[in-house]
Amino acid sequence: MTIHSEHPFETPDDDRDPLRRLRGRLGTTVSLWTSGEGVERAGLTVSSYLVSAGEPGRVVGLLHADSDLLERLDETGTAVVALLGWRQRELADVFAGVMPAPGGPFRLGTWEQTEWGPRLSSAPTWLGVRLDPAATHEVGWSVLVEAVVEHVAVGTDESPLVHRRGRYQRPADAD
Template sequence: MTIHSDHPFVPPESDRDVVRRFRGRLAASVTVVATGEGRDRSGLTVSSLVIVDGPKSRVVAFVDPDSELGEAVDVGTCVTVSLLTDGDQFLADAFAGLAPAPGGAFRLGDWNDTAWGPVHAQRSWLGARIEGVRELGYALEIVAVVEHAEIHGEEGLVHVRGRYRSS
Protein backbone atom coordinates (compact mmCIF):
# COMPACT_ATOMS: atom_id res chain seq x y z
CA MET A 1 0.00 0.00 0.00
CA THR A 2 1.30 3.45 -0.91
CA ILE A 3 0.55 6.61 1.01
CA HIS A 4 0.10 9.58 -1.31
CA SER A 5 0.93 13.11 -0.25
CA ASP A 6 -1.69 14.35 -2.74
CA HIS A 7 -5.22 13.16 -3.44
CA PRO A 8 -4.74 10.17 -5.79
CA PHE A 9 -7.75 11.02 -7.99
CA VAL A 10 -7.21 14.75 -8.49
CA PRO A 11 -5.96 15.52 -12.00
CA PRO A 12 -2.64 17.37 -12.32
CA GLU A 13 -2.91 21.18 -12.09
CA SER A 14 -2.18 21.53 -15.80
CA ASP A 15 -5.37 19.54 -16.59
CA ARG A 16 -7.64 21.53 -14.26
CA ASP A 17 -9.93 24.39 -15.31
CA VAL A 18 -7.84 27.58 -15.05
CA VAL A 19 -10.83 29.72 -14.01
CA ARG A 20 -11.63 27.36 -11.12
CA ARG A 21 -7.95 27.43 -10.11
CA PHE A 22 -8.05 31.25 -10.15
CA ARG A 23 -11.26 31.31 -8.08
CA GLY A 24 -9.66 28.92 -5.57
CA ARG A 25 -6.96 31.51 -4.89
CA LEU A 26 -9.52 34.14 -3.87
CA ALA A 27 -10.05 34.03 -0.11
CA ALA A 28 -13.77 33.82 0.61
CA SER A 29 -15.77 34.05 3.81
CA VAL A 30 -17.63 30.87 4.68
CA THR A 31 -21.36 31.21 5.35
CA VAL A 32 -24.45 29.07 5.60
CA VAL A 33 -27.36 30.44 3.60
CA ALA A 34 -30.60 28.99 4.94
CA THR A 35 -34.36 29.22 4.63
CA GLY A 36 -37.47 27.58 6.02
CA GLU A 37 -38.49 26.43 9.47
CA GLY A 38 -38.82 23.20 11.41
CA ARG A 39 -38.53 20.14 9.18
CA ASP A 40 -38.76 22.33 6.07
CA ARG A 41 -35.39 24.00 6.63
CA SER A 42 -32.76 23.91 3.92
CA GLY A 43 -29.28 25.33 3.95
CA LEU A 44 -26.03 25.30 2.03
CA THR A 45 -22.45 26.34 2.66
CA VAL A 46 -21.85 29.36 0.43
CA SER A 47 -18.58 31.22 -0.16
CA SER A 48 -19.56 32.74 -3.51
CA LEU A 49 -21.29 35.72 -1.97
CA VAL A 50 -21.04 39.50 -2.05
CA ILE A 51 -22.68 42.28 -0.04
CA VAL A 52 -23.73 45.33 -2.05
CA ASP A 53 -24.08 48.44 0.13
CA GLY A 54 -26.66 51.09 -0.66
CA PRO A 55 -29.95 52.63 0.50
CA LYS A 56 -31.30 49.08 0.23
CA SER A 57 -28.29 46.85 0.81
CA ARG A 58 -28.30 43.53 -0.97
CA VAL A 59 -26.66 40.17 -0.64
CA VAL A 60 -25.88 38.30 -3.85
CA ALA A 61 -25.15 34.59 -3.52
CA PHE A 62 -24.32 31.97 -6.11
CA VAL A 63 -25.53 28.46 -5.30
CA ASP A 64 -25.86 25.08 -6.98
CA PRO A 65 -29.27 25.10 -8.70
CA ASP A 66 -29.67 21.38 -7.91
CA SER A 67 -28.99 21.85 -4.20
CA GLU A 68 -31.77 21.61 -1.63
CA LEU A 69 -31.43 25.37 -1.07
CA GLY A 70 -31.45 26.12 -4.79
CA GLU A 71 -34.71 24.22 -5.16
CA ALA A 72 -36.29 25.88 -2.08
CA VAL A 73 -35.85 29.54 -3.02
CA ASP A 74 -37.75 31.89 -5.29
CA VAL A 75 -38.65 35.58 -5.44
CA GLY A 76 -40.18 36.56 -2.09
CA THR A 77 -38.48 33.78 -0.10
CA CYS A 78 -36.76 34.90 3.09
CA VAL A 79 -33.20 33.69 3.68
CA THR A 80 -30.53 34.05 6.33
CA VAL A 81 -26.78 34.27 5.94
CA SER A 82 -24.84 33.05 8.99
CA LEU A 83 -21.13 33.90 9.04
CA LEU A 84 -19.21 30.85 10.25
CA THR A 85 -16.25 31.10 12.62
CA ASP A 86 -13.17 29.08 13.51
CA GLY A 87 -14.39 25.78 14.89
CA ASP A 88 -17.26 25.58 12.37
CA GLN A 89 -15.23 23.70 9.74
CA PHE A 90 -17.14 20.41 10.20
CA LEU A 91 -20.44 22.29 10.08
CA ALA A 92 -19.37 23.95 6.81
CA ASP A 93 -18.48 20.56 5.34
CA ALA A 94 -21.79 19.07 6.51
CA PHE A 95 -23.85 21.82 4.87
CA ALA A 96 -21.73 21.41 1.72
CA GLY A 97 -22.56 17.69 1.68
CA LEU A 98 -18.92 16.73 2.27
CA ALA A 99 -19.31 15.38 5.83
CA PRO A 100 -21.91 13.12 7.42
CA ALA A 101 -24.78 14.75 9.30
CA PRO A 102 -27.14 12.05 10.61
CA GLY A 103 -30.57 13.63 10.95
CA GLY A 104 -29.49 16.62 8.86
CA ALA A 105 -26.95 19.42 9.18
CA PHE A 106 -29.28 21.55 11.31
CA ARG A 107 -28.75 19.04 14.14
CA LEU A 108 -25.14 20.23 14.30
CA GLY A 109 -24.69 23.32 16.44
CA ASP A 110 -27.36 25.58 17.91
CA TRP A 111 -29.85 27.13 15.48
CA ASN A 112 -32.41 29.81 16.25
CA ASP A 113 -35.52 30.48 14.18
CA THR A 114 -36.03 34.06 13.01
CA ALA A 115 -38.55 35.81 10.77
CA TRP A 116 -36.11 35.16 7.87
CA GLY A 117 -35.20 31.56 8.65
CA PRO A 118 -32.73 29.66 10.83
CA VAL A 119 -29.51 31.31 12.04
CA HIS A 120 -26.50 29.75 13.72
CA ALA A 121 -26.57 30.94 17.34
CA GLN A 122 -24.05 33.57 18.44
CA ARG A 123 -22.82 34.24 14.90
CA SER A 124 -23.06 37.39 12.80
CA TRP A 125 -25.98 37.07 10.41
CA LEU A 126 -28.22 38.76 7.87
CA GLY A 127 -31.92 38.33 7.21
CA ALA A 128 -32.99 39.08 3.64
CA ARG A 129 -35.88 38.73 1.19
CA ILE A 130 -35.15 37.45 -2.32
CA GLU A 131 -35.97 39.88 -5.13
CA GLY A 132 -34.37 38.02 -8.02
CA VAL A 133 -33.28 34.51 -9.01
CA ARG A 134 -31.66 33.55 -12.31
CA GLU A 135 -29.27 31.01 -13.73
CA LEU A 136 -25.83 32.41 -14.37
CA GLY A 137 -23.23 30.04 -15.75
CA TYR A 138 -23.47 26.82 -13.74
CA ALA A 139 -24.87 28.67 -10.72
CA LEU A 140 -28.15 30.06 -9.50
CA GLU A 141 -27.73 33.76 -8.73
CA ILE A 142 -29.82 34.86 -5.75
CA VAL A 143 -30.25 38.60 -5.12
CA ALA A 144 -31.88 39.51 -1.81
CA VAL A 145 -32.62 42.81 -0.04
CA VAL A 146 -31.09 42.88 3.45
CA GLU A 147 -33.80 43.57 6.03
CA HIS A 148 -31.90 42.76 9.24
CA ALA A 149 -28.28 42.39 10.35
CA GLU A 150 -26.60 41.39 13.61
CA ILE A 151 -22.88 41.48 14.29
CA HIS A 152 -21.14 39.44 16.96
CA GLY A 153 -17.48 39.93 17.83
CA GLU A 154 -16.07 36.73 16.39
CA GLU A 155 -13.66 36.42 13.51
CA GLY A 156 -15.03 34.87 10.34
CA LEU A 157 -13.97 31.60 8.76
CA VAL A 158 -12.26 31.89 5.36
CA HIS A 159 -11.78 29.30 2.61
CA VAL A 160 -8.83 29.53 0.23
CA ARG A 161 -7.20 26.87 -1.96
CA GLY A 162 -9.29 24.10 -0.46
CA ARG A 163 -8.48 24.90 3.18
CA TYR A 164 -10.18 26.75 6.02
CA ARG A 165 -8.49 29.60 7.87
CA SER A 166 -9.67 32.14 10.42
CA SER A 167 -9.75 35.73 9.27
Protein backbone atom coordinates in the same frame (compact mmCIF):
# COMPACT_ATOMS: atom_id res chain seq x y z
CA MET B 1 2.08 1.82 1.96
CA THR B 2 2.85 5.44 1.07
CA ILE B 3 1.01 8.39 2.53
CA HIS B 4 0.57 11.32 0.12
CA SER B 5 0.00 14.93 1.09
CA GLU B 6 -2.23 15.42 -1.96
CA HIS B 7 -5.35 13.60 -3.10
CA PRO B 8 -4.19 10.62 -5.24
CA PHE B 9 -6.97 11.06 -7.82
CA GLU B 10 -6.86 14.86 -8.04
CA THR B 11 -6.90 16.36 -11.53
CA PRO B 12 -3.49 17.85 -12.37
CA ASP B 13 -3.39 21.68 -12.37
CA ASP B 14 -2.70 21.86 -16.12
CA ASP B 15 -5.94 19.92 -16.83
CA ARG B 16 -8.16 22.12 -14.64
CA ASP B 17 -10.28 25.03 -15.83
CA PRO B 18 -8.04 28.12 -15.42
CA LEU B 19 -10.89 30.41 -14.38
CA ARG B 20 -11.93 28.01 -11.60
CA ARG B 21 -8.29 27.82 -10.49
CA LEU B 22 -8.14 31.62 -10.33
CA ARG B 23 -11.42 31.82 -8.42
CA GLY B 24 -10.05 29.36 -5.88
CA ARG B 25 -7.13 31.68 -5.21
CA LEU B 26 -9.36 34.65 -4.36
CA GLY B 27 -10.34 33.28 -0.98
CA THR B 28 -13.37 34.41 0.98
CA THR B 29 -15.07 33.97 4.30
CA VAL B 30 -17.51 31.09 4.47
CA SER B 31 -21.21 31.76 4.95
CA LEU B 32 -24.15 29.52 5.75
CA TRP B 33 -27.40 30.34 3.98
CA THR B 34 -30.55 28.88 5.58
CA SER B 35 -34.24 29.14 4.81
CA GLY B 36 -37.53 27.56 5.85
CA GLU B 37 -39.02 26.38 9.11
CA GLY B 38 -39.35 23.12 11.03
CA VAL B 39 -38.87 20.03 8.88
CA GLU B 40 -38.97 22.27 5.79
CA ARG B 41 -35.60 23.88 6.59
CA ALA B 42 -32.71 23.83 4.14
CA GLY B 43 -29.21 25.22 4.22
CA LEU B 44 -26.10 25.51 2.08
CA THR B 45 -22.50 26.51 2.69
CA VAL B 46 -21.69 29.38 0.31
CA SER B 47 -18.29 30.94 -0.28
CA SER B 48 -19.15 32.70 -3.56
CA TYR B 49 -21.07 35.75 -2.42
CA LEU B 50 -20.86 39.52 -2.21
CA VAL B 51 -22.46 42.01 0.16
CA SER B 52 -23.19 45.49 -1.14
CA ALA B 53 -23.70 48.33 1.31
CA GLY B 54 -26.22 50.76 -0.07
CA GLU B 55 -29.83 51.76 0.30
CA PRO B 56 -31.01 49.12 0.44
CA GLY B 57 -28.08 46.80 1.09
CA ARG B 58 -27.96 43.66 -1.04
CA VAL B 59 -26.32 40.27 -0.97
CA VAL B 60 -25.56 38.31 -4.13
CA GLY B 61 -24.67 34.63 -4.00
CA LEU B 62 -23.98 31.75 -6.34
CA LEU B 63 -26.02 28.76 -5.22
CA HIS B 64 -25.90 25.18 -6.48
CA ALA B 65 -28.70 24.78 -9.03
CA ASP B 66 -29.93 21.50 -7.48
CA SER B 67 -29.70 22.57 -3.84
CA ASP B 68 -32.59 22.18 -1.45
CA LEU B 69 -31.81 25.71 -0.28
CA LEU B 70 -32.60 27.19 -3.68
CA GLU B 71 -35.97 25.44 -3.70
CA ARG B 72 -36.77 26.62 -0.16
CA LEU B 73 -35.62 30.15 -0.96
CA ASP B 74 -37.95 30.22 -3.98
CA GLU B 75 -40.84 29.09 -1.74
CA THR B 76 -40.26 31.38 1.27
CA GLY B 77 -38.53 34.33 -0.37
CA THR B 78 -36.37 34.79 2.73
CA ALA B 79 -33.09 33.50 4.16
CA VAL B 80 -30.50 33.95 6.87
CA VAL B 81 -26.92 34.48 5.73
CA ALA B 82 -24.56 33.79 8.64
CA LEU B 83 -20.79 34.13 8.66
CA LEU B 84 -19.06 31.03 10.01
CA GLY B 85 -16.04 30.88 12.28
CA TRP B 86 -13.08 28.53 12.44
CA ARG B 87 -14.80 26.32 15.03
CA GLN B 88 -17.72 25.75 12.64
CA ARG B 89 -15.72 24.17 9.78
CA GLU B 90 -17.29 20.72 10.29
CA LEU B 91 -20.74 22.28 10.16
CA ALA B 92 -19.69 24.03 6.93
CA ASP B 93 -18.67 20.64 5.49
CA VAL B 94 -22.00 19.11 6.50
CA PHE B 95 -24.03 21.86 4.80
CA ALA B 96 -21.73 21.65 1.77
CA GLY B 97 -22.67 17.97 1.48
CA VAL B 98 -19.12 16.64 1.90
CA MET B 99 -19.55 15.28 5.44
CA PRO B 100 -22.35 13.04 6.72
CA ALA B 101 -24.85 14.23 9.31
CA PRO B 102 -26.96 11.40 10.75
CA GLY B 103 -30.43 12.82 11.36
CA GLY B 104 -29.76 15.84 9.14
CA PRO B 105 -27.57 18.93 9.31
CA PHE B 106 -29.90 20.89 11.58
CA ARG B 107 -29.21 18.35 14.34
CA LEU B 108 -25.81 19.99 14.65
CA GLY B 109 -25.72 23.22 16.59
CA THR B 110 -28.46 25.22 18.23
CA TRP B 111 -30.91 27.05 15.99
CA GLU B 112 -33.20 30.02 16.53
CA GLN B 113 -36.12 30.56 14.15
CA THR B 114 -36.23 34.12 12.81
CA GLU B 115 -38.65 35.72 10.38
CA TRP B 116 -36.05 35.07 7.63
CA GLY B 117 -35.34 31.44 8.51
CA PRO B 118 -33.29 29.39 10.96
CA ARG B 119 -30.24 31.12 12.46
CA LEU B 120 -27.29 29.26 13.91
CA SER B 121 -27.11 30.60 17.48
CA SER B 122 -23.31 30.35 17.58
CA ALA B 123 -22.95 32.59 14.50
CA PRO B 124 -23.01 36.14 15.92
CA THR B 125 -22.78 37.93 12.57
CA TRP B 126 -25.69 37.39 10.19
CA LEU B 127 -28.12 38.95 7.75
CA GLY B 128 -31.87 38.53 7.32
CA VAL B 129 -32.58 38.83 3.59
CA ARG B 130 -35.52 38.87 1.18
CA LEU B 131 -35.08 37.41 -2.31
CA ASP B 132 -35.37 39.66 -5.35
CA PRO B 133 -36.92 37.13 -7.81
CA ALA B 134 -36.32 39.43 -10.78
CA ALA B 135 -32.57 39.28 -10.10
CA THR B 136 -32.27 35.48 -10.06
CA HIS B 137 -30.80 33.69 -13.06
CA GLU B 138 -28.54 30.83 -14.10
CA VAL B 139 -24.83 31.55 -14.34
CA GLY B 140 -22.75 28.63 -15.55
CA TRP B 141 -23.32 25.70 -13.18
CA SER B 142 -24.88 27.90 -10.51
CA VAL B 143 -27.85 30.14 -9.92
CA LEU B 144 -27.10 33.75 -9.07
CA VAL B 145 -29.51 35.05 -6.45
CA GLU B 146 -29.82 38.59 -5.25
CA ALA B 147 -31.54 39.52 -2.03
CA VAL B 148 -32.33 42.74 -0.19
CA VAL B 149 -30.84 43.00 3.31
CA GLU B 150 -33.60 43.59 5.87
CA HIS B 151 -31.67 42.85 9.08
CA VAL B 152 -27.99 43.09 10.06
CA ALA B 153 -26.42 41.68 13.22
CA VAL B 154 -22.70 42.25 13.70
CA GLY B 155 -21.29 40.26 16.59
CA THR B 156 -17.85 39.51 17.92
CA ASP B 157 -16.12 37.12 15.55
CA GLU B 158 -13.21 35.33 17.14
CA SER B 159 -11.71 33.74 14.02
CA PRO B 160 -13.44 33.74 10.62
CA LEU B 161 -13.59 30.62 8.50
CA VAL B 162 -11.86 31.30 5.18
CA HIS B 163 -11.99 29.06 2.11
CA ARG B 164 -9.13 29.28 -0.37
CA ARG B 165 -7.79 26.80 -2.93
CA GLY B 166 -10.23 24.09 -1.84
CA ARG B 167 -9.31 24.23 1.85
CA TYR B 168 -10.36 26.02 5.00
CA GLN B 169 -7.77 28.38 6.35
CA ARG B 170 -7.52 30.38 9.52
CA PRO B 171 -6.26 33.91 8.86
CA ALA B 172 -3.17 34.89 10.86
CA ASP B 173 -4.95 37.98 12.17
CA ALA B 174 -8.68 37.45 12.63
CA ASP B 175 -9.47 41.09 13.37
